[in-house]
Amino acid sequence: MERDIIEVKDLVKIYDKRIRAVDGISFTVKEGEIFGFLGPNGAGKTTAINVLTTVLTPTSGAVKVCGFDVVHDSQNVRKNIGVVPQDLTADEDLTGMENILLCADLYGVPKAEAKKRAEELLALVELSDAADRLVETYSGGMRRRLELAAGLINRPTVLFLDEPTLGLDVQTRAAIWKYIRHLKEQYKMTLFVTTHYLEEADNLCDRIAIIDHGKIVKLDTPAALKDSIGGDIIEVAVEGDPAPLVEVLRKIETVREVVCKEDGTCRLKVKSGDKTAPAVINAVSGAGLKLSKIWLSRPTLDEAYLEFTGRSLRREEGDRETVRIQRMQMRRRRA
């Protein structure tokens, strides 16, 4: 059995004596896992990641990363983790290479080794050609890739990624995830990711914690999360009179709920749709009915999310982008 590489028990973080940003969360992350934190703005994701990465000290609770306590043994935690923050932290006045080497120095990586690793990492994220250009001239996607490379310079056991694809277009996001998967295989890391892109969480994470108002409202695999809202949906229609169809369908063991619409289409909530669909086909033809349509759909994580937090994440994405644009403008004004 894999060991627990992150152990969080009753973590609470209160700001200014009033704001309970993280309100008693507990979970463990296994070695080699991709663990996702999913939640709306202000849910406490970044606060939690900042406690795990020793940037903030917890108000109460016990947090261990790689077996070290984040408060009492923070130095050992820091040596073993890599962080890819939400903000683009690379210095615009320095080149890509200079930025990576600066990070290497912060971790105390010896000069020759640092240079070797930096070249390797920049090649991995396909920035070798831009290595000696000022970061100022990089595109958003390039800067994200640079952050990734910088987060790996100390060969971390656990890599924390806070919204690694925030504000990027679909193609660039896919590319970033390609790099992340590739890097994970190459260096055998555990990944802790926060995201508000549901497809990403769905496709990439082994387990997801849905976090809202500083609490974990649900923690499970993406498949189980989707199952828990009532399983898959099958829609069927038959030629002719649909009345006998309902009886036939209700007899199938894995069908939980049957709702028929006026046009004769029946909507079924079923457990594991891929196994139930053939059973539906067999039962329908067995009863002498002629199937005119069958359609299987799996619930999306968005539905699961809605179920557990009472709000849709899609709407929040818009707000998020606005905040990001404002922030970028603030930075430009400064520059």
Place this chain on the structure above:
Amino acid sequence: MSGLLALTIRELKKWYKQPIQLFMTLIQPVIWMGLFGKAFNLSSLAGAGGAGGSQMFMQLFGTSDYFSYMAVGIISMVVLFTTMFGGMSIVFDRRLGFLSKVLSTPVARSSIIFSKVFAAVVRCIVQVSIVLLAALALGLALYFDFNPLMIFLPFAAAVLLAIGLSAMFLAIAVRSRRFETQMAIANLLNLPLLFASNALFPIALMPDWLQSFAKINPITYATEAIRQSLLMNPDWSVLAGDFVYLGAFAALFGAIGILLAWRYLSK
């Protein structure tokens, strides 16, 4: 230790890689000195009162020429301005997320503060050199029996002042996320610190309440030390007192800087 050096180099690169900014920060004190120092010709004013006036001026200012007097004050001013803006850089680091990133690495918390202090010291040394050269070009009158070895003393005084002041400004900014607040604080502090000192005018002519402030202002001691070593026959006991005060000031605020770094860099 590699972290401290790397962070210091980062600060300096940000400085010298911006040629326009660099030029402006170098040229500004020279303009101050050239315009203000030459325009406020207090020594001629005193001289208009005859030999007695000139003698009174010599007694009060310790030199016969106002330009030389205030050019030394400009050296302190350069240190004040440089360290003040150095303190603000921590607000940007916090705001842009760089600080969080550094806090998640094994770098010592005190290195984060001290990289900024050291970078400010290096910047001060460069700027002080340029101001000194410009002052000499514009007619700074060194003591007639000036010993070239004494040239290290003004730099030593500037370095101690820079350490103390930059640690002080960093301490003020250490928790701040708002650049505007820091600007306001800097603007509030900078002129009183400059004028309530002997940088531009002798303390002896100030009202008592102002004198008592000027007498604890470290800028007074740095300026006095630089004047003693450049413009006059140095009084070693005065010089020693100045350096003890400046050393204590640097040590005190350096220690406060370390303390705040441990306690307040992260929330």
